[in-house]
Amino acid sequence: MKKYLTATALAVCFASAAQAEGQLNLYAWSESISPTLIEKFSKANDVKVNVDGYTSNEDLLTKLQAGSSGYDIAIPSQHFLRVMIDEGLLENYGANKLKAYENIDARWRNQWWDESQEYSIPIAYGTAGFVVNTERYKGPTDSFKHFFEPGSELSGKIAMLSYPDEVIGAAQLYLGVPFCSEDQAEMKKVLDLLMAQKPAVAAYSSDNIASRLASGEVSAHFWWDGEELKARTGGSPFALAMTKEGLVGWLDSMVIPKGAPNSDNAIKFIEFMSEPENATEQMNFYAHSSPMKLVAEKVVYTKEKAPELYPEVPVAFSRTCSPAAQDLVNRVWTQLLQ
Amino acid sequence: MTMDTLHLPFATKRASGARFWRNLSFWGLLPSWLLMGFALILPIAIIAAVSVATRGAHGGFTWDFNLAGYSQILFNEGWTGELEFTPQYLMIIARTFLLAGATTLICLLFAVPVAYFISRQPPSQKAILVYLVTLPFWVSMILRVYAWMIILGKEGTLPRLLENLGFPPGMSFMFNDGATLTAMVYTYMPLMVLPVFASIEKLDGTLIEASHDLYGDRWVTLRRVILPLTAPGILAGAILVFVPSLGAVLEPTLMGGGKQMMMGSLIQLQFGGGRNWPFGAAIAMTLMAVVLIFLIFTALRSARKETAK
Known part of the structure; x- marks a missing residue:
């Protein structure tokens, strides 16, 4: 009996213990962020990136309201972003002063969900x-x-x-x-x-x-x-x-929840994702439109290929x-x- | 000298020895008390507190005493704007109990023969069979439910098999109460088999022989000898299956298609899209109260039986 138990326990357990300089805890829509980009960011900054997924804005809002989620970045849609700002759940990270802000396609800047664009940088719509x-x-x-x-x-x-x-x-x-x-x-x-x-x-x-x-x-x-x-x-x-x-x-934006343990890394990541090269890579992975400036010739989902x-x-x-x-x-x- | 000094604390004062053991049991039990306190009692206390708090505008809550969460179970604003009696939540509660009851009953029907069969095998095979019963627990519950979706779904294992046997193609067994029940019975079956097995194994075989010697046929033996003696195991199994079945969310949503809410999904909705935490907490507390009453009732009944013997 014991033999079987031990064998099964060993079979289902596995260890992971890669130590990196810093940490970044992402809470994003399931399978929404390009793994290639996460690896690239992780290597370039020596940061261990943990990704958790959610499948509805409601889940995200509830988790943030429950407090001390430990996440550094979350990606709510516009109507939930507004609630989160009003409820004081987000960090004002001065998004409009970042380089990322300059990379937002002008028609998506300073919308009703974040008029001053201090709390969020969009990533997909x-x-x-x-x-x-x-x-x-x-x-x-x-x-x-x-x-x-x-x-x-x-x-x-x-x-x-x-x-x-x-x-x-x-x-x-x-x-x-x-x-x-x-x-x-x-x-x-x-x-x-x-x-x-x-x-x-x-x-x-x-x-x-x-x-x-x-x-x-x-x-x-x-x-x-x-x-x-x-x-x-x-x-x-x-x-x-x-x-x-x-x-x-809908339009999803990257935000930093209040009390995020690694907000420096979070800002680095937001800047990283917003560089035209990376934003293009992200769009090619996620297959949703990007509200950022892109490298036009590298965009896979053009109007001809992706009319939807x-x-x-x-x-x-x-x-x-x-x-x-x-x-x-x-x-x-x-x-x-x- | 050594003998004397060594003996001193124990031999001279009996009372201090008792205190020593009392202390030991206190410190020894402390970890379990802490675990119970922080992992069970504290969360329930928080839910109880939230259930009488006031809801926040966009979810969350404020610490103002308010019984709206409980009154909402029975009375809500109707489409005419007046407060009226709303049976919808009672219907959801009734449906949940029905599903849990059906799951328990079906589990029982399958588990008793299985447990009996295992208990009559030689010891070496018994160990393997018990291990096989527990094997599904090593796999995440959500994966096991997905496996059933693959078996019952369109172009799944079962429809394909039936198609090869000459049934019309394109059948699907998903998104109905039967599919929900199948997954529920499968999920909770081990919880029924194990306690029933434990009590059947303790059953003295000579009693069955004695029953036959006294001209009891198989049915009488089962009814008058086997079932009464294994009743504690069956009761334990029934509770272990019934109680978690009440909170099932996965199976009704994934297998049943989520067309009718269960208490679990109703509570989930209040903490999510409904943004009404106190109401969600109030339903959770009601569910717990009902389960507690049910458990106390069964405990009292079995205690009365014990004393009657």
Whole structure:
């Protein structure tokens, strides 16, 4: 008995003990940062980089609110960035005085989520909408109607995300309800739409999206542009629906949580990621658009190769909701899944 | 001389010896007390405190006493803007208990024969079989659930197998209650097998023979001899499976498709997107209170049985 236990224990254990001069604890969207860049940064600065991943802004916000996360960098989307600044969860690291600030594409500087651009340097932006498996679904994709009020072809073949954030936003775009509405009647319409769609939905899940869509488990999935692009260039028959009502926009920025133990290294890393050469490498890895100045000839995902990154339909960026509006979103979601 | 001095502390004063042992047990138990205090009691105290705090505007909380978290379980603002009775959370709680109960029952049905079979093997094979039962614990739970997704999912192992046997292609067994239950039973089965095995192994084989000698058939022997004698193990297994099943999040979300909330996902939503920590903490405390009542009830009942004997 003991023999087996010891053997198994040895088999599942492994040791890692590389000692470096400094540390940097990254908390980023899962698999979002180019490993090549992390290695390059780590070697150049003799810093050991630890990366933890999250899959929703909500997870990140909760972790920072719980306090002493020990992370040096986090990468929230714009509507959560605003909350984090207002709640005093972030370090003011004078981002607008860094070289990185100069490298931000002018149209993404000093936006409503960080007007003075003291707290954040953007790293990626993109859209969310529904992606179809073109081998399984041949119907029209020009409107959210086909997703929220599906015909028989998509019935039972639809998957949504497991949290309300962008999904409700898309439903609001379709119904013409403003983001963060505090009007009960308007939000009731959103609930009614989602309730009517529910019988056609196979799953509400944010995990494992690529394989669920590729295997044909579902034919349409709420998703992000870059993830779809990465899977498509990898050979999957996917397409992001260019819905005439618009797409839900997001922009992720690098921030330093309050009390970060290695904020010097964090600033070094933010500068490093923002150099045009590295920003280009990061975009080529992540497959989402970059809000930074790039080395144009090295960009892999050009307009010809990646039309999904250059939508011609309107893009509406998620807003920071008031607590009252957030409660309505929450109520819609709880009643939908009660 | 040596003998005398050595003996002195123990032999001359009995009381000081007792104190010595008392001290020893105090210091010896201190690590476990600290562990219990910091890893169990303190976190529960924090959750209890948060459940009566006031929610922050964007999540978090402030230390102002407020019972809104608890009242929200029953009463919420309706779509007309009035406070009304909302059964939705009670439904989620009921559904969670139903799922946990079904998991426990199915685990029991499978575990008793398995444990009985293992207990009747020669010692060398017994060790290997028990080891095999515990083997899944060495693998992360999330991986094990993903494995089931590969088995049951479209183009997965089971649909492929059925297709080769002549069933129509393209079947999928995912995203329904059956899939959730399959993964739950699989996950918690070892927790049922081990305690049941422990009590079946202690079962005296001669009692079974005696039952047969007294013209008890197999069914009577099982009902009147084997089950009563293994009841403590079955009860322990049932508690070990039922209680964690109540908090299951992974299986309902990944296998069931997350179409209906369970208490675990409801609590998670309050700390995440819902941004209502006190409400989440209040549900967690309610869940714990219900489990405690259930455990105290079973403990009292088995204690009464013991004294009745």
